[in-house]
Every structure is written in structure tokens, then in C-alpha cells.
Amino acid sequence: MSKKIASARISEASSELLKELNNSLPFDKLLYREDIQGSLAHAFMLSRQGIISKDDFSLIEKGLKEILGEIENGTFSLDRDDEDIHMAIEGYLTTKIGDAGKRLHTARSRNDQVALDFRLYVQKNTLILAKLLHENIETLLELASKHTATLLPGMTHLQHAQPINFAYHMMAYAVMFKRDHERFMSSYDRNNYSPIGCAALAGTPHPIDRDITASKLGFREPTLNCLDTVSDRDFALEVLFNISTMMMHISRLSEELILWSSSEFRWITLDDRHATGSSIMPQKKNPDIPELLRGKTGRVNGNLVGLLTVMKGLPLAYNKDMQEDKEGVFDSVKTATLSLKVLNEMMALLKVNEENMNRACMIGHLSATDLADYLVKKIGMPFRDAYHIVGNVVNLAEEQGVDISELSLEQLQSIEPHIGIDVLDILDNNASMNARTSKGGTATVRALEQIELMREWMKNLKI
Ligand code: ARG
Numbered sequence: 001m002s003k004k005i006a007s008a009r010i011s012e013a014s015s016e017l018l019k020e021l022n023n024s025l026p027f028d029k030l031l032y033r034e035d036i037q038g039s040l041a042h043a044f045m046l047s048r049q050g051i052i053s054k055d056d057f058s059l060i061e062k063g064l065k066e067i068l069g070e071i072e073n074g075t076f077s078l079d080r081d082d083e084d085i086h087m088a089i090e091g092y093l094t095t096k097i098g099d100a101g102k103r104l105h106t107a108r109s110r111n112d113q114v115a116l117d118f119r120l121y122v123q124k125n126t127l128i129l130a131k132l133l134h135e136n137i138e139t140l141l142e143l144a145s146k147h148t149a150t151l152l153p154g155m156t157h158l159q160h161a162q163p164i165n166f167a168y169h170m171m172a173y174a175v176m177f178k179r180d181h182e183r184f185m186s187s188y189d190r191n192n193y194s195p196i197g198c199a200a201l202a203g204t205p206h207p208i209d210r211d212i213t214a215s216k217l218g219f220r221e222p223t224l225n226c227l228d229t230v231s232d233r234d235f236a237l238e239v240l241f242n243i244s245t246m247m248m249h250i251s252r253l254s255e256e257l258i259l260w261s262s263s264e265f266r267w268i269t270l271d272d273r274h275a276t277g278s279s280i281m282p283q284k285k286n287p288d289i290p291e292l293l294r295g296k297t298g299r300v301n302g303n304l305v306g307l308l309t310v311m312k313g314l315p316l317a318y319n320k321d322m323q324e325d326k327e328g329v330f331d332s333v334k335t336a337t338l339s340l341k342v343l344n345e346m347m348a349l350l351k352v353n354e355e356n357m358n359r360a361c362m363i364g365h366l367s368a369t370d371l372a373d374y375l376v377k378k379i380g381m382p383f384r385d386a387y388h389i390v391g392n393v394v395n396l397a398e399e400q401g402v403d404i405s406e407l408s409l410e411q412l413q414s415i416e417p418h419i420g421i422d423v424l425d426i427l428d429n430n431a432s433m434n435a436r437t438s439k440g441g442t443a444t445v446r447a448l449e450q451i452e453l454m455r456e457w458m459k460n461l462k463i
Contacts, residue, residue, distance in 0.1 A: 019081070019083075022083065022320075023081075023082070023083050023084065024083070024084040024085075024323050024326070025078065025080065025082050025083065025084050025085055025087075025088055026079075027326055027327050027330065028084050028085045028114075028117075028326055029078035029079075029085050029088070030121075030326075030330055031085050031117045031118065031121055031326075032068070032071050032078065032085055032089065033068070034116070034117040034118075034120040034121050034124075035085050035086060035089050035113070035117045036064050036065075036067065036068050036089060037120060037217065038113060038116045038117055038120065038196060038217065039060070039064055039089070039090075039104060039113075040060075040061060040064055040065075041196070041212075041213045041216040041217050042104070042107075042108055042196055042197075042213055043056075043057050043060040043061065043064075043104055044057065044061075044212070044213075044216060045197075045208060045209055045210075045212040045213045045216070046103075046104075046106060046107065046208070048209065048212055049206075049207050049208060049209055049212075050207075051106055051107060051206050051207065051208065052100075052103045052106060055100075056099075056100040056103050059097040059100040059101075060093065060097065060100055060101065060103075060104055062097075063093045063096045063097040063100075063101065064089070064093060066096065067089060067092055067093060067096070076092065084110070084114075084323075085117070086110050086113050086114065086117075087110075090104060090105060106206060107197065107199060107204040107206035107208050108196065108197070108199055108204075109198075109199045109200040109201075109230075111198070111199070111200050111201065111230040111317070111318040112195050112196050112197065112198040112199055112200075112226070112229065112230055113196070115195035115196075115198070115229060115230055115232070116194065116195045116196040116217075118233075118235075118236065118325065118326065118329075119191065119195060119235050120217065121329075122191070122235050122236055122239050122329065123188060123191065123192065123235075125239070125333045125337075126184050126185075126187060126188045126239055126242075127188065127463055128337065129184055129242075129243070129246075129333070129336055129337065129340065130181050130184045130185055130188075130463045131463055132337065132340035132341065132344070133177050133180055133181045133184070133246070133340065134181065134458065134461065134463065135340075135344050136177055136340055136343060136344045136347070137174050137177050137178060137181070137454065137458065138458065139344050139347045139348050140170050140171070140173055140174040140177070140347060141174060141451055141454055141455065141458075142348075143167075143170050143347060143348075143350065143352075144166070144167035144168075144170040144171050144174065144447070144451055145167065145448075145451055146167075146352075147165060147166035147167045147170070147352060147354075148165055148167040148168075148444045148447045148448055148451075149165060149430075149444055150165055150166040150167070150352065150354045150357060150358070151163050151164075151165060151166075151357060151358050151361050151429055151430060151433060152164060152165070152166055152169065152267065152357035152358075152360060152361065153360050153361050153363070153364060153366055154168075154169070154442065159364065160360070160361075160363055160364025160365075160366055161364075161366070162366055162367075162369060162432065162433075162436075162442075163361050163366045163367070163429040163430070163432050163433040163442075164433060164436075164442040165433055165442060165444060165447055166352060166354075166357065167444075167447040167448075167451065168442040168446075168447045168450070171447060171450045171451065171454070173249065173253050174454055175450075175454075176249040177246070177249065178454065178457065180242065180245060180246040180249060181461075181463075183242045183245065183246075184239075184242050185463065187235070187238040187239060187242055190235075190238070191234070191235035191238065192219055192220045193214070193219055193220060193221060193222060193223040193224075194210065194213055194214035194217055194219035194221070194222045194223065195222075195223055195229045195230070195232075196210070196213045196214075196217070196222075197210035197213060197222060197226075198223065198226035198229045198230050199226065200230070200317075200318075201226060201227050201230050201231075201316075201317040201318065202226060202227065203226050210222035227316055227317050228316075228317075230317045230318045231314065231316050231317040231318050231319070231322070233307065233311055233322060233325050236307060236325050236329050237304070237307055237308060237311070239329065239332070239333070240300070240303055240304040240307055240328065240329060240332055241304055243300050243304075243332045243333070243335075243336045244297070244300050244301050244303075244304045244332075246336065247293075247296065247297040247300045247301075247335070247336060247339065248297055250293050250294075250297070250339055250340075250343055251293060251294040251297040253290075253343070254289075254290035254291070254293040254294040254343075255290070255294055257270065257287060257290040257346075257350075258287045258290050258291060258294070261275075261287050265356070265360070266353055266356045267352070267353055267356050267357045267360070268350055268351060268352055268353060269350075269351040269353060270285075270287055270289070270290075270346065270349075270350065270351075271346070271349035271350070271351070272285075273345075273349065274287075274288075274289040274290075274342075274345070274346045274349065275287055275288065275289070276288045289342060289346055290346070293339050293342065293343060296335050296339055299331065299332075299335060300331075300332045300335055300336065302328075303328030303329065303331055303332045304328075304332075306324075306328050307324070307325055307328055307329070310322070310324045310325065361429045362403045362405070362406075362429075363403065364403075365394050365397060365403055365404045365405075366403075366405075366429055366432065367404060367405055367426065367427045367428070367429060367431075367432040368390050368393075368394055368404060369390075370426050370427065370431075370432045370435060371386075371390045371393060371404065371423065371426065371427060372386040372387050372389075372390045373386075374419075374423055374426050375389060375390070375416065375418075375419075378418070378419075378420065378422075379418045389415060389416050392415050393407065393412060393415050393416075396411060396414075396415060404427060405427040405428060405429065407427075409421055409423070409424065
């Protein structure tokens with residue numbers, strides 16, 4: 001049994017089981033920097049407004065800075081019995097500086113304090129994730145710029161469809177990561193408001209100035225409505241959603257890397273650093289890293305659904321259920337940070353087997369659509385008729401065991417006599433890829449343009 005620190009009403013000591021259920025210090029200790037940062041800003045404002053004396057502020061400031069140092073150098077351990085990080089730091093401050101420490105909590109509640117600390121944490125990590133995305137996009141652009149003429153079969157339904165170049169394929173992921181980056185930054189912007197000073201739920205009669213704390217902490221301004229603020233976890237949900245979406249993109253890329261590194265494809269080779277062996281099969285090289293990245297997507301999705309479920313049905317304002325908000329966010333942030341770092345390293349060292357990709361383009365009659373387009377343009381045939389004729393050409397090629405680009409002019413003319421010698425250029429896979437010059441298309445010129453436009457976008461980014 002231990003004595004409750006934060007309660008004037010409850011005289012009985014807490015049971016060990018209650019503590020185990022109730023205490024958040026084992027995980028919210030991660031917020032010690034944000035808690036101290038928030039308290040420093042709050043104390044500064046209190047003294048500016050004459051709510052506490054300058055002397056008390058000096059003591060609080062000195063004490064909090066000392067505590068920060070002691071936590072970082074390990075002399076003050078956070079593996080303790082306190083209920084949460086807020087109580088642990090305030091309690092220790094008071095043992096250090098006495099009454100001044102007890103004045104720190106004037107005009108504030110743990111409800112706005114935790115909303116502030118958690119928001120500071122989310123905002124800080126949002127910028128870190130955006131920066132890592134930026135680095136990943138750069139790596140993809142670098143990889144893409146080396147492969148604007150490397151042919152591979154573009155697929156739908158995982159079936160060979162039309163020839164594209166590898167730069168174009170990588171740019172598809174670069175564009176996904178651009179959207180992810182934009183999502184993180186727009187969440188950052190939307191949530192850039194300071195919760196501190198909302199107190200328990202209704203504000204405070206003390207003459208505080210929330211603009212002072214907001215600007216000291218780097219927020220745009222204070223939040224508008226305190227009742228909302230102390231029970232709002234949208235900022236946490238947004239980062240969870242943003243991470244889930246980004247991890248879904250990483251997972252899709254990982255899935256392709258796994259396929260492409262298999263014996264059936266052999267389109268890429270993962271660096272030995274990013275593959276492992278089997279304990280029983282000596283010949284094996286397994287794509288564990290992309291498999292783990294794909295697998296980690298499951299837990300971040302779980303974290304998102306978990307918090308959505310916690311928040312659903314909570315009456316205003318703060319409820320203790322909301323203490324369940326943190327572990328999932330910490331886990332998703334940690335997972336996403338590590339995943340982005342690993343992905344970046346893996347993509348930078350990826351070996352592209354151009355010849356194998358190119359060879360795969362000879363399977364699946366990739367230029368069949370080009371032949372149909374040729375018949376439409378050259379003979380003025382309605383597309384549906386051309387489509388059927390090409391079907392017959394494909395059947396002939398299948399019978400002969402070749403790709404349609406390998407059929408002779410005579411063979412093609414046996415199906416459609418109007419086909420001319422110029423068709424042979426059209427059926428070539430490289431020509432087919434380069435013919436798709438419409439905006440956003442795969443032609444090398446368009447892939448180069450996409451790389452260029454993306455570089456422009458990156459240049460104007462602050463993060
Ligand atoms: N540890 C709590 C949390 O994480 C802090 C807020 C407690 N507020 C309260 N009124 N009990 O949510």
C-alpha cells in the first residue's frame with residue numbers, strides 16, 4: 001500500500017492492483033522532456049502575469065532544468081511509484097524547492113498538462129517523420145533517375161500488361177510518399193494550437209495569458225474551446241492514420257520487393273545486409289526486411305483502430321479512458337521511424353537486374369494494346385474491331401510459342417492484310433513504352449519530367 005499524492009479527498013492508500021491499472025508512469029515517462037518544457041513555459045507565464053513571484057519562477061526554472069539533467073544522466077530514475085510523469089516531476093520539484101514547487105500547478109490541471117505534453121510529442125515526431133519521408137523520396141528519385149530507360153512489364157492483376165520503365169514504377173512510390181508528407185504537414189498545421197491554460201475543462205479565474213505560453217512553446221495560438229481541448233485526441237488519431245497510410249504504402253513496396261527478389265522474378269537483388277539466411281536451407285537468402293516492414297503495418301493499423309475505439313462514446317470532457325491514448329501512438333511512431341530508416345537504407349543499396357526485367361517484357365504480349373491503337377490510327381478501324389483482331393494475333397503468337405513482337409509481317413498480315421511494315425516499330429516494347437507520352441504517362445520523357453517536378457517540390461519544402 002502506498003499513499004496517494006494527488007488526492008485531498010481519498011485518505012486510503014491505493015491498492016497495488018489499482019496502481020498497476022492506474023499508473024501511466026511506466027509508459028508516459030517518455031514525455032519527460034515535453035512535461036518539463038510545458039512547465040517551464042507555464043511558470044514563465046504565471047510570473048509574467050504576477051500570479052507567482054519572480055523568485056518562485058527562478059526556483060522553478062532552476063529546479064526543472066536540474067531535473068531534466070538528472071533524468072538524462074540517469075541520477076533521477078523514472079522507474080518509480082508515482083502515478084504519472086506529471087506527478088513524478090512535480091513531486092520531485094517540490095522536494096527540491098519546497099513551496100515554490102507547489103505553486104507550479106496554479107491555473108493548470110493534469111488534463112491540459114497531458115494534452116499539452118502529448119501534443120508537443122506528436123508535433124515533434126510529425127516533423128521527424130516528414131523529414132525521413134523526404135529522405136526516402138530523395139533516395140527513390142536517385143534510383144529512378146538511373147532507370148528511366150529500364151524496361152519492365154507494368155502489371156494489373158499481377159499479370160503482365162504494358163511495358164513501363166523502372167523509374168516510372170519508383171516514381172509511383174515517390175508520389176505516394178509525397179502525399180504522406182503532405183498529410184503529416186497538414187496535420188501538423190491543423191493541430192498547431194496550444195492546450196495549456198485550459199485547466200480542468202472550463203478555463204481558470206486566474207489572470208493567465210495563454211498567448212504567452214502558446215508562443216513560447218512554438219504554437220500558432222491557444223486553442224479556441226477548453227472543453228474540447230482537454231478531451232481532444234484528434235491530433236493523436238491523425239498521426240496514427242498518417243502512419244497507417246504511409247505504412248500501407250511501405251507495405252505495398254515491400255510486397256513488390258519480395259516478389260521481385262524471388263527466383264520467379266529475379267528482377268532485383270537485396271543487399272546482403274538486408275536479407276537473412278535460413279537455419280536449415282543453406283542456399284536461401286530471405287527478404288526478411290521487406291517482410292518485416294509489411295508485417296509491421298498490422299500493428300500500426302491496430303493502434304489506429306484501438307484509439308478510435310477508446311474515444312468513441314466518451315462524454316465530454318476528460319475521462320481516464322484517454323490515458324490509453326499513448327502507448328499505441330508511441331509504438332506507431334517508433335515503428336514508423338525505424339521502418340523509414342530501414343527502407344531508405346534498403347532502397348539505396350537495391351540492385352536492379354535490368355536484363356531480367358527486360359527479358360520479362362517478352363512474356364505476355366505487352367504491346368498488344370499498341371497493335372490495336374495502330375489499327376485504329378492507320379486503318380481507321382473502330383477500337384472494338386481492332387481489339388478482336390489483336391485477340392486473333394495473340395492466339396497465333398501463342399500457337400507459335402512467341403511474343404507478338406516476334407511475329408513476322410507475313411504472319412501479322414495473314415490475320416489483317418492492312419497491317420504494314422511500320423507495325424514492327426510499334427510492336428517493339430521500348431517503342432511501346434516511349435509512345436505513352438500523355439501527361440503522367442510512362443514514356444522516358446514523362447518519367448524524367450516527373451522526377452524533375454518532384455525535385456522542384458522538394459526544393460520548396462521547409463521540412
Ligand atoms: N496520466 C493521465 C493521462 O495520461 C494524466 C491526466 C490525468 N488527469 C486526471 N484528471 N486524472 O491521461
